[in-house]
Amino acid sequence: MKKRAIVAESPRPAKATAATRIPGPLEGATFVTGAAEAWQLPDAGPPEIAFAGRSNAGKSSAINALARQTRLAYSSRTPGRTQQINFFELRNGARVADLPGYGHAAVPRALKRSWQELLWSYVTTRTTLIGLVLIVDSRHGLKAQDGDLLAAFLPSGRPVLLLATKIDKLNVAERRRALDDVRRDLRQAFPEQHARTSVVGFSATAKAGVEEADMTLAQWMRPERSGAVP
Ligand code: GDP
DSSP: OHHHHHHHHSOOOOOOOTTTSOOOTTTTOEEEEEESSGGGSOOSOSOEEEEEEBTTSSHHHHHHHHHTOSSSSOOOOSBTBOOOEEEEEOTTSOEEEEOOOBOOSSSOHHHHHHHHHHHHHHHHHOTTEEEEEEEEETTTOOOHHHHHHHHHHGGGTOOEEEEEEOGGGSOHHHHHHHHHHHHHHHHHHOTTTGGGEEEEEOBTTTTBSHHHHHHHHHHHTSHHHHTTOO
């Protein structure tokens, strides 16, 4: 009896288990609403972080990996299905905006234009947007439309986190080259603004780069930073 009581009272060794680790900023995210047109956007309120990228680059998988959920963000596997901006609320009240993927080959031009207008108007006018996460397939690197989006966003002075996805498909040397290439392209295309971009090798499948991305996003959402956004 006595021995048992002593065992029960002795403190447990501190161990970084899933229960004690600090959750990532997107963990516990919940779907709020979707907007297919600009007038349907929720009122600007809390700080927002937008996720953008070419379709199939791995945006939905990255959001799911960061949220530690399997089905939070779905991708539209059928080109032509209506695309919208999906908003998710985070534990701290901030939001994630999952923007329509661009670059679909098989989408009618008018539809493509309407998605792009929505994306464009959101990225260039949303005052509560504090940062952009750009999803790029590490095997393909930065494409023209990624560059267009960065050119529209970076002059605002807000930061960009570029997740170079699917690095599990590359060997170590290829990964290094892929990340070097993306960084070089950013430096060349945005000589005055590339310092506000960070590039992280990412794999939703292998869960690589998840904590590094968490740290950057958490930093963006520190109250003194989000408060400074115009
Ligand atoms: P989205 O269109 O940008 O939302 O792309 P998805 O997240 O739907 O991913 C497109 C395809 O790439 C799917 O078949 C995913 O399973 C696959 N994919 C996404 N991320 C990864 C990754 O990190 N590693 C690998 N091997 N496949 C991935």
